[in-house]
Amino acid sequence: MLNALVTLAAEPAGEEAHNPLLPAAYDILWSAVCFVVIIFVVWRVALPRMAKLLDERSAAIEGNIAKADEAQREAEAALEQYTAQLAEARKEAGEIREAAREDGKKIIAEAKDAASSEAARITAAAHAQIEAERQSTLVSLRAEVGTLAVDLAGNVIGETLTDDARAQAVVDRFLAELEASEKAAQ
Numbered sequence: 001m002l003n004a005l006v007t008l009a010a011e012p013a014g015e016e017a018h019n020p021l022l023p024a025a026y027d028i029l030w031s032a033v034c035f036v037v038i039i040f041v042v043w044r045v046a047l048p049r050m051a052k053l054l055d056e057r058s059a060a061i062e063g064n065i066a067k068a069d070e071a072q073r074e075a076e077a078a079l080e081q082y083t084a085q086l087a088e089a090r091k092e093a094g095e096i097r098e099a100a101r102e103d104g105k106k107i108i109a110e111a112k113d114a115a116s117s118e119a120a121r122i123t124a125a126a127h128a129q130i131e132a133e134r135q136s137t138l139v140s141l142r143a144e145v146g147t148l149a150v151d152l153a154g155n156v157i158g159e160t161l162t163d164d165a166r167a168q169a170v171v172d173r174f175l176a177e178l179e180a181s182e183k184a185a186q
Contacts, residue, residue, distance in 0.1 A: 146175075
């Protein structure tokens, strides 16, 4: 009896043999319905939201790219302006150096002129002082030579010459003759 039950259990009861790899038809049908519903929900709900999110992200990225481009242009403009200012500053510094050199040359020339004029003034004063001392010495020498000449003439003649006017005339004549002989010797 046991054999009969096993045989009975092993034979399909009026149905075709069931393949364990293929699901039943109702499972395929319900799986297809679920799949269509999920596809419909994804297509109508999730895809628009994802598209909107991707559009927002792409707009944000494009905005950031535009901002970066603008910042790059501003940086380049600032760099150009800085370079121009630097070139202008260098040019101005060169002009200031040249002006300082010219001023230095003028100051040196003025100092040389002042030194030259001061030297000329000192030289002229020295010449004037020398001339004054020479004149003073000449007058003093004439007086001494005159006194010596009068004393010597008095000793030669043997009498004293007390007349100052006559003695002065003799001395002046003697000195004039002495100067004339010196000029003739030159």
